[in-house]
Amino acid sequence: SSRRACNPFFPDAIDYTVFTHIIASFSYGAVARDGTITVASEDQQLLRDVAALKSEDPSLKVFLAVGGWGLGADPANMVAIATSSAARTKLGTSGASICQTYGIDGIDIEWAPGISATQWKNIVQAAGNGLKASNFNLSMSTPHSFWSSSGINTVAADLSKAVDFMSLISHDISGTNLEYANSLAKMSTAVMSIHKLGFPRNQTMMGVPFYGRSRKLSDTTCDDDGCGIVSGLGSTSKCISATGIGQGTFP
Numbered sequence: 001s002s003r004r005a006c007n008p009f010f011p012d013a014i015d016y017t018v019f020t021h022i023i024a025s026f027s028y029g030a031v032a033r034d035g036t037i038t039v040a041s042e043d044q045q046l047l048r049d050v051a052a053l054k055s056e057d058p059s060l061k062v063f064l065a066v067g068g069w070g071l072g073a074d075p076a077n078m079v080a081i082a083t084s085s086a087a088r089t090k091l092g093t094s095g096a097s098i099c100q101t102y103g104i105d106g107i108d109i110e111w112a113p114g115i116s117a118t119q120w121k122n123i124v125q126a127a128g129n130g131l132k133a134s135n136f137n138l139s140m141s142t143p144h145s146f147w148s149s150s151g152i153n154t155v156a157a158d159l160s161k162a163v164d165f166m167s168l169i170s171h172d173i174s175g176t177n178l179e180y181a182n183s184l185a186k187m188s189t190a191v192m193s194i195h196k197l198g199f200p201r202n203q204t205m206m207g208v209p210f211y212g213r214s215r216k217l218s219d220t221t222c223d224d225d226g227c228g229i230v231s232g233l234g235s236t237s238k239c240i241s242a243t244g245i246g247q248g249t250f251p
Contacts, residue, residue: 092130
Protein backbone atom coordinates (compact mmCIF):
# COMPACT_ATOMS: atom_id res chain seq x y z
CA SER A 1 0.00 0.00 0.00
CA SER A 2 2.97 2.33 0.44
CA ARG A 3 3.80 2.08 -3.27
CA ARG A 4 0.35 2.62 -4.72
CA ALA A 5 -0.51 5.81 -6.57
CA CYS A 6 -3.80 6.30 -4.74
CA ASN A 7 -3.55 7.36 -1.11
CA PRO A 8 -0.31 5.56 -0.20
CA PHE A 9 -0.28 4.23 3.35
CA PHE A 10 2.84 3.82 5.49
CA PRO A 11 3.48 1.93 8.73
CA ASP A 12 3.85 5.12 10.77
CA ALA A 13 0.20 5.93 9.98
CA ILE A 14 -1.01 2.83 11.85
CA ASP A 15 -2.80 3.64 15.10
CA TYR A 16 -1.13 0.92 17.13
CA THR A 17 -3.18 1.82 20.22
CA VAL A 18 -6.29 0.08 18.86
CA PHE A 19 -4.63 -3.22 17.91
CA THR A 20 -3.26 -6.19 19.81
CA HIS A 21 -1.80 -7.78 16.66
CA ILE A 22 -0.69 -6.50 13.25
CA ILE A 23 -0.18 -8.98 10.42
CA ALA A 24 2.03 -7.62 7.62
CA SER A 25 0.38 -9.12 4.55
CA PHE A 26 0.12 -9.17 0.77
CA SER A 27 3.67 -9.33 -0.66
CA TYR A 28 5.77 -8.68 2.45
CA GLY A 29 6.72 -12.34 2.79
CA ALA A 30 7.13 -15.16 0.27
CA VAL A 31 7.66 -18.87 0.81
CA ALA A 32 9.60 -21.16 -1.52
CA ARG A 33 8.88 -24.81 -2.27
CA ASP A 34 11.56 -25.91 0.17
CA GLY A 35 9.91 -23.97 3.00
CA THR A 36 12.29 -21.01 3.02
CA ILE A 37 10.63 -17.70 3.88
CA THR A 38 12.03 -14.51 2.37
CA VAL A 39 11.15 -10.83 2.47
CA ALA A 40 11.50 -8.88 -0.78
CA SER A 41 14.21 -6.23 -0.70
CA GLU A 42 11.70 -3.44 -1.28
CA ASP A 43 9.66 -4.60 1.72
CA GLN A 44 12.42 -5.19 4.24
CA GLN A 45 12.47 -1.65 5.61
CA LEU A 46 8.68 -1.54 5.63
CA LEU A 47 8.58 -4.66 7.79
CA ARG A 48 11.14 -3.13 10.13
CA ASP A 49 9.00 0.01 10.31
CA VAL A 50 5.96 -2.06 11.29
CA ALA A 51 8.03 -3.87 13.92
CA ALA A 52 9.23 -0.50 15.23
CA LEU A 53 5.70 0.22 16.44
CA LYS A 54 6.43 -2.28 19.21
CA SER A 55 8.78 0.26 20.76
CA GLU A 56 5.74 2.47 21.39
CA ASP A 57 3.63 -0.41 22.73
CA PRO A 58 5.66 -3.45 23.87
CA SER A 59 2.48 -5.53 24.17
CA LEU A 60 1.80 -5.19 20.43
CA LYS A 61 2.41 -8.37 18.42
CA VAL A 62 3.61 -8.21 14.81
CA PHE A 63 3.28 -11.22 12.49
CA LEU A 64 4.41 -11.76 8.89
CA ALA A 65 1.92 -13.43 6.53
CA VAL A 66 3.06 -16.05 4.01
CA GLY A 67 1.39 -18.62 1.78
CA GLY A 68 -2.08 -18.41 0.32
CA TRP A 69 -2.95 -17.69 -3.29
CA GLY A 70 -3.75 -14.71 -5.48
CA LEU A 71 -2.20 -11.24 -5.35
CA GLY A 72 1.12 -12.69 -6.53
CA ALA A 73 1.30 -15.71 -4.21
CA ASP A 74 1.89 -19.06 -5.94
CA PRO A 75 -0.22 -21.80 -4.31
CA ALA A 76 2.03 -24.46 -5.87
CA ASN A 77 4.74 -23.65 -3.34
CA MET A 78 2.51 -24.39 -0.35
CA VAL A 79 1.21 -27.54 -2.06
CA ALA A 80 4.82 -28.71 -2.49
CA ILE A 81 5.51 -28.05 1.20
CA ALA A 82 2.46 -30.14 2.09
CA THR A 83 4.12 -33.25 0.63
CA SER A 84 7.64 -32.73 2.02
CA SER A 85 8.53 -33.31 5.67
CA ALA A 86 11.84 -31.48 5.20
CA ALA A 87 10.09 -28.44 3.71
CA ARG A 88 7.58 -28.33 6.56
CA THR A 89 10.40 -28.37 9.10
CA LYS A 90 12.22 -25.68 7.14
CA LEU A 91 9.09 -23.53 7.18
CA GLY A 92 9.23 -23.38 10.97
CA THR A 93 12.97 -22.79 11.34
CA SER A 94 13.02 -20.25 8.50
CA GLY A 95 10.09 -18.47 10.10
CA ALA A 96 11.95 -18.26 13.40
CA SER A 97 14.97 -16.80 11.60
CA ILE A 98 12.79 -14.15 9.95
CA CYS A 99 11.27 -13.24 13.32
CA GLN A 100 14.73 -12.83 14.82
CA THR A 101 16.03 -10.78 11.89
CA TYR A 102 13.14 -8.30 11.81
CA GLY A 103 12.18 -8.21 15.47
CA ILE A 104 8.68 -9.56 14.98
CA ASP A 105 6.67 -12.01 17.05
CA GLY A 106 5.39 -14.64 14.70
CA ILE A 107 4.30 -15.95 11.31
CA ASP A 108 0.80 -16.23 9.83
CA ILE A 109 0.36 -19.04 7.30
CA GLU A 110 -2.49 -18.95 4.81
CA TRP A 111 -3.99 -22.16 3.45
CA ALA A 112 -3.85 -22.70 -0.32
CA PRO A 113 -6.11 -24.70 -2.67
CA GLY A 114 -4.95 -28.27 -3.22
CA ILE A 115 -3.96 -28.88 0.41
CA SER A 116 -6.05 -31.42 2.30
CA ALA A 117 -7.12 -31.03 5.91
CA THR A 118 -4.55 -33.58 7.08
CA GLN A 119 -1.78 -32.02 5.01
CA TRP A 120 -2.65 -28.62 6.46
CA LYS A 121 -2.46 -30.01 9.98
CA ASN A 122 1.00 -31.39 9.18
CA ILE A 123 2.16 -28.02 7.85
CA VAL A 124 0.81 -26.08 10.81
CA GLN A 125 2.19 -28.47 13.42
CA ALA A 126 5.68 -28.49 11.88
CA ALA A 127 5.75 -24.71 11.48
CA GLY A 128 4.48 -24.25 15.02
CA ASN A 129 7.13 -26.55 16.45
CA GLY A 130 9.93 -24.65 14.72
CA LEU A 131 8.63 -21.26 15.77
CA LYS A 132 7.78 -22.15 19.35
CA ALA A 133 11.20 -23.72 19.87
CA SER A 134 12.54 -20.17 19.56
CA ASN A 135 9.65 -18.61 21.51
CA PHE A 136 7.85 -17.24 18.47
CA ASN A 137 4.18 -17.55 17.57
CA LEU A 138 2.05 -18.97 14.77
CA SER A 139 -1.38 -18.07 13.42
CA MET A 140 -3.23 -19.32 10.36
CA SER A 141 -5.70 -17.93 7.83
CA THR A 142 -8.31 -20.09 6.11
CA PRO A 143 -11.37 -19.52 3.89
CA HIS A 144 -14.76 -20.87 4.95
CA SER A 145 -14.51 -23.61 2.30
CA PHE A 146 -11.55 -25.18 4.11
CA TRP A 147 -13.76 -26.04 7.07
CA SER A 148 -15.89 -28.35 4.94
CA SER A 149 -12.86 -30.29 3.68
CA SER A 150 -12.83 -34.07 3.92
CA GLY A 151 -11.31 -35.15 7.23
CA ILE A 152 -11.54 -31.73 8.87
CA ASN A 153 -13.31 -33.25 11.88
CA THR A 154 -10.18 -35.27 12.67
CA VAL A 155 -7.75 -32.33 12.68
CA ALA A 156 -9.63 -29.29 14.06
CA ALA A 157 -8.56 -29.87 17.66
CA ASP A 158 -4.92 -30.40 16.61
CA LEU A 159 -4.99 -27.16 14.64
CA SER A 160 -6.24 -25.22 17.66
CA LYS A 161 -3.33 -26.53 19.72
CA ALA A 162 -0.77 -25.55 17.10
CA VAL A 163 -1.79 -21.91 16.56
CA ASP A 164 -2.46 -18.84 18.67
CA PHE A 165 -5.51 -17.96 16.57
CA MET A 166 -7.16 -18.43 13.19
CA SER A 167 -8.36 -15.69 10.85
CA LEU A 168 -11.44 -16.70 8.86
CA ILE A 169 -11.09 -15.14 5.42
CA SER A 170 -14.34 -13.47 4.43
CA HIS A 171 -13.34 -11.49 1.36
CA ASP A 172 -14.14 -12.57 -2.18
CA ILE A 173 -12.52 -10.47 -4.88
CA SER A 174 -13.58 -12.64 -7.83
CA GLY A 175 -16.18 -11.36 -10.25
CA THR A 176 -17.30 -7.81 -10.94
CA ASN A 177 -20.98 -7.90 -10.02
CA LEU A 178 -20.88 -9.17 -6.45
CA GLU A 179 -22.81 -6.82 -4.20
CA TYR A 180 -21.21 -8.07 -0.99
CA ALA A 181 -17.74 -9.29 -0.04
CA ASN A 182 -19.11 -12.76 0.70
CA SER A 183 -22.33 -14.53 1.62
CA LEU A 184 -23.36 -13.82 5.21
CA ALA A 185 -25.12 -17.19 5.31
CA LYS A 186 -21.94 -18.99 4.26
CA MET A 187 -19.85 -17.20 6.87
CA SER A 188 -22.40 -17.81 9.63
CA THR A 189 -22.58 -21.51 8.77
CA ALA A 190 -18.79 -21.73 8.66
CA VAL A 191 -18.38 -20.14 12.09
CA MET A 192 -20.91 -22.51 13.65
CA SER A 193 -19.27 -25.50 11.99
CA ILE A 194 -15.81 -24.45 13.13
CA HIS A 195 -16.88 -24.31 16.75
CA LYS A 196 -18.78 -27.61 16.54
CA LEU A 197 -15.63 -29.22 15.16
CA GLY A 198 -13.77 -28.24 18.31
CA PHE A 199 -11.90 -25.12 17.23
CA PRO A 200 -12.47 -22.66 20.12
CA ARG A 201 -14.34 -19.38 19.79
CA ASN A 202 -11.59 -17.49 21.60
CA GLN A 203 -9.13 -18.47 18.87
CA THR A 204 -11.37 -17.47 15.96
CA MET A 205 -11.15 -14.07 14.27
CA MET A 206 -13.17 -12.79 11.34
CA GLY A 207 -11.13 -11.28 8.54
CA VAL A 208 -13.19 -8.27 7.48
CA PRO A 209 -12.35 -6.72 4.08
CA PHE A 210 -12.22 -3.01 3.41
CA TYR A 211 -12.33 -2.23 -0.29
CA GLY A 212 -14.70 -0.79 -2.84
CA ARG A 213 -15.86 -1.71 -6.32
CA SER A 214 -16.42 0.40 -9.38
CA ARG A 215 -19.94 -0.03 -10.78
CA LYS A 216 -21.37 0.84 -14.17
CA LEU A 217 -24.32 3.16 -13.67
CA SER A 218 -27.53 2.64 -15.59
CA ASP A 219 -27.84 6.43 -15.69
CA THR A 220 -24.58 8.38 -15.61
CA THR A 221 -26.38 11.42 -14.23
CA CYS A 222 -27.46 9.49 -11.14
CA ASP A 223 -24.52 8.61 -8.89
CA ASP A 224 -26.07 8.71 -5.41
CA ASP A 225 -27.11 5.87 -3.11
CA GLY A 226 -29.97 3.94 -4.67
CA CYS A 227 -29.05 4.68 -8.27
CA GLY A 228 -29.26 1.72 -10.60
CA ILE A 229 -26.29 -0.30 -11.87
CA VAL A 230 -25.88 -2.56 -14.89
CA SER A 231 -23.54 -5.39 -15.76
CA GLY A 232 -19.95 -4.42 -16.46
CA LEU A 233 -17.15 -2.39 -14.98
CA GLY A 234 -17.46 1.24 -14.08
CA SER A 235 -14.83 3.89 -14.51
CA THR A 236 -11.19 3.16 -13.72
CA SER A 237 -8.64 5.54 -12.25
CA LYS A 238 -5.48 5.48 -10.17
CA CYS A 239 -7.73 4.49 -7.27
CA ILE A 240 -9.79 1.89 -9.18
CA SER A 241 -7.99 -1.04 -10.80
CA ALA A 242 -8.73 -2.47 -14.23
CA THR A 243 -10.72 -5.24 -12.50
CA GLY A 244 -12.91 -2.69 -10.74
CA ILE A 245 -11.51 -3.08 -7.24
CA GLY A 246 -10.89 0.08 -5.23
CA GLN A 247 -7.95 0.60 -2.91
CA GLY A 248 -8.35 -0.62 0.64
CA THR A 249 -7.31 -3.92 2.16
CA PHE A 250 -5.61 -4.98 -1.04
CA PRO A 251 -2.41 -3.48 -2.48
